[in-house]
Amino acid sequence: MSPAMSPNREKTILDLWERAAGLDRWKRDDALLAEEGAAPRGLGARNIGLLSIRTFLFGRFWKLRSNCSNCGTEIEFEVNGAALAQDLPRAATAGVAVLDWGGGTVVARAPTVDDLIAVATRHDTRQAVVRALVERCTEGTVEALELTEAAVEEFGDRLEQLDPAAIVGFDVVCPVCNHGWPATLDIGDALWIELRYAAERTLVEIDALARAYGWSEDEILRLSPVRRAAYLQLVEAA
Ligand SMILES: [Zn+2]
Known part of the structure; x- marks a missing residue:
């Protein structure tokens, strides 16, 4: 069972869901x-922001799963989202680095989400x-076109390390x-x-109570979790 939710938190969840659904x-x-x-x-900043939203809405502990890439066993592990957000390295504020490459130097910056959007729409592999x-x-x-795969x-990895x-x-x-592997977490997707x-x-709970009693969404969200659960039981028993 998830911890009891305050009406405000539930309302925030509904508001965020409404704003983001279908995008x-x-x-x-x-x-x-x-x-x-x-x-x-x-x-990186987006990951840290999403992580703090997740911690705010659902608490610091996050149960995650990954499948063993050797035997397929599903592993469940718990992450402390608040500690993780604290530990994630912040990208260098300049966002630009000079990398040694092929005997010369190259000015490079970490890819942003706008770079990802731009390239994802034009390339598929x-x-x-x-x-x-x-x-x-x-x-x-x-000259990226002249670089070998x-x-x-390797250059992609170097860019990644900038953030x-x-x-x-x-x-x-x-x-x-006993096989070990690096499990990556897509914070946006998981959240x-x-x-x-x-x-x-x-929404299912609001729907059931609104049908049975004619209460508004607001009225239902204001019920305490105990009262709401009791009414839901009565509706189910009816
Ligand atoms: Zn295994």
Whole structure:
């Protein structure tokens, strides 16, 4: 059972769900992040923002699952979202770095969500996406079109490291076969699944009580969790 929810928190969940439903992935994250003002463009900053929304709505502990890539066993593990947000490295404020590359230097910056949107709409394979990102995020002597696939991958990794919180992962070890793997967490996706589930559950309850008693959404949201559960039991028993 989830902890009892205050009516305000439930209302926030419904408001966020309403604002973000039906949007594509990046716009959906924007809609969730808009609560705090304009959504940041940096991927790491967005992760940190989404993580704090998740902690605010659902508490600090987050149960996550990953499947062992060796034997397929499903592993459940718990993450402290508040501690994780604290520990995630903030990207260098300048957002630009000079990288040594191929005997010279290249000015590079971490990809933002706008870069991802721009390249995702024009390229469909992962390699093409990484190559386009390298082109967008570097200045100087890198001619991405002339780089080998391996060099593009390596350069992509270097760009990623400029914003370490852009990718959130955990080292997981399988208790069955002892295999270890890095489980990555897509915070926006995971938060959306949880948020949508919570919103839909609340809507089902509102629907049942509104039909039975004619109460408004507001009136139902103001019922204490104990009272609401009692009325729901009565409606079900009827
Ligand atoms: Zn395993």
